[in-house]
Amino acid sequence: MYRSQISTKDNRRRGRLIIPALFLVLLALILACLCIGKYQISPGECLKILSGRLTGVQPSWDGMDENMLMGVRLPRVMASVIVGAALALSGAVYQGIFKNPLVSPDFLGVSGGACIGAAIAILMSFSSVMVQITAFAGGLLAVFITMMIPKLLRSESGIMLVLAGIIVGGAMSSILGFIKYIADPETQLAAITYWQLGSFAYVDNMAILSILPLSIAATAVLLAMSWWINILSLGEQEAKSLGARVNVLRSVCIICSTVLTAGAVCISGTIGWVGLVIPHFGRMLAGSDNRTLLPASMIIGSIFMLFVDTVTRMAGPAEMPVSILTGLIGAPFFAWLLYRQRRILN
Amino acid sequence: MNELIYEVDNISFRYPGYDRYVLNGVSLSLQKGGILCILGPNGAGKTTLLSCMAGLLKPYSGTIRLCGRDLSGMSEKETARLAGFVPQMHVPSFDYRVIDFVLMGRAPHTGIFSRPSAEEEKMCLDVLENMGLGHIAFKSYLDISGGERQQLLIARAIIQSPEAILFDEPTAHLDYGNQHRTLSRIKQMASEGYSVVITTHNPDHALLLGDQAAIVSKDGSVIQGSNADILTEERLSEVYGMDIRIRYIEELGRTACLVPGL
Secondary structure (H helix, E strand, O other): OHHHHHHHHHHHHHHHHHHHHHHHHHHHHHHHHHHOOOOOOOHHHHHHHHHHHHHOOOOOOOHHHHHHHHHHHHHHHHHHHHHHHHHHHHHHHHHHHOOOOOOOHHHHOHHHHHHHHHHHHHHOOOOHHHHHHHHHHHHHHHHHHHHHHHHHOOOOOHHHHHHHHHHHHHHHHHHHHHHHHHOOOOOHHHHHHHHHHOOOOOOOHHHHHHHHHHHHHHHHHHHHOHHHHHHHOOOHHHHHHOOOOHHHHHHHHHHHHHHHHHHHHHHHOOOOOHHHHHHHHHHHHHOOOHHHHHHHHHHHHHHHHHHHHHHHHHOOOOOOOHHHHHHHHHHHHHHHHHHHOHHHHO | OOOEEEEEEEEEEOOOOOOOOOEEEEEEEEEOOOEEEEEOOOOOOHHHHHHHHOOOOOOOEEEEEEOOEEHHHOOHHHHHHHEEEEOOOOOOOOOOEHHHHHHHHHHHHOOOOOOOOHHHHHHHHHHHHHOOOHHHOOOEOOOOOHHHHHHHHHHHHHHOOOOEEEEOOOOOOOOHHHHHHHHHHHHHHHHOOOEEEEEOOOHHHHHHHOOEEEEEOOOOOEEEEEHHHHOOHHHHHHHHOOOOEEEEEOOOOEEEEEOOOO
């Protein structure tokens, strides 16, 4: 009896405390990641430069430190934070609205489409800005095609959409294979492959700033709808009987998640596993209620991405693509999470 | 009180791509505070009829009026404010806490970019408390029994604060004790003013609830009336294809539906 009372209390409070706690961890990690690297900056110096820049104080610090911090490290750290949050959030939303804990943000084809967009731009030797634009457009286009298939087949159920995702995904992997086949193996093929595995090494401020407004808008919409994602997760019939316009709600969620994922892909290339695994970890820490799960997943996604990027940046002379590490960590971690959650999967 | 909550007028229904009408010229009515038990053999269309009444399926022809309004002209939200639907079974998707699950019943009263208030959460706790489920309010709904989960679906429908509550075979997955506890809950809800429609496989449940009964036949037609008029030995024997007896049992003070033997 005593024990059950304790756990009841814990259960009540858990949701409220977890978000600020995770946020503090993220802030501490951001500071640490700004400081450490092959070129070390002391935390005090780092804070001084950041606060000085914010308040417009005249520089009284090492110019080398400042260049490193503001020009290289800050954009990269911000990029990991944004990409991690975006992928985790859209993953959590997809899992919720499809009532399926095993889907990830790219299963309607957004990553595949972005890859094709980027690969075409690389094949045409376009500038890096153009690569980002075509990647973004490719991601949106692929999801648009996926969403049109159930309409054409006149069956607007969730399972139809999942199958449409498989159809579009299959077609796209062939197209991508063809592009890689005709690409110049010395330069273009290498660039496409590197892009497909994701990296924060060539992050540029312009890409981040141009993506940010759309991403913030999509995030705001999804967080505002977080309670309704609970309703959608009950399945189409039950959601409808509770007064939800399932197709409209689901479409809004898909569009926002797609914008988020495509934006993230623009910044860093495609990065696997984050959108699939992090929401599960979020459910373990913060519970399944999307009102707390969505913000919690975002923060955990940021923490994870920041950690992985810092490791790739520190390890070895040449930088490894991020997806290699997210996969190496994500796969066994996912196995462990599934073991923990076997109850719901049975 | 003679206020009509449901007026089903001559509806027909067939699933797209099929020629067979599952419902054929069905008319029903339900008064405020009344209980309507829908009976019928397997596959006769009980659940289809209930789904039409809940606005989940659109009749091919005919009209359904809910609280005087044509159901076909109402949004999902407007329908859900007047009619709660308790599904036969809920397949858990994620590990929600009991209270968060019940709270989802507030959806028809909640804006698309908003969420239920603290008072509404308090409302859920009160309903759970009233149903004797206060002790599980903060548990995971995976950690409770099937009988308790059925109760949560009912709690969720109550939280919806509708006029009518539609139960799709509420006793189908329950043990003997829980079946009758659920029926007595349903009877109590009707006495509190809810109008109730339930589908069931057991004619004795209709007798226990003791109000109106309707029988859906294989050809998709429906007859409705008081239990005494509808639940006759001849009709039930014909519907279920076996010998069925209706007997008043002195000791229990009620009429029961029985089979003479196998």
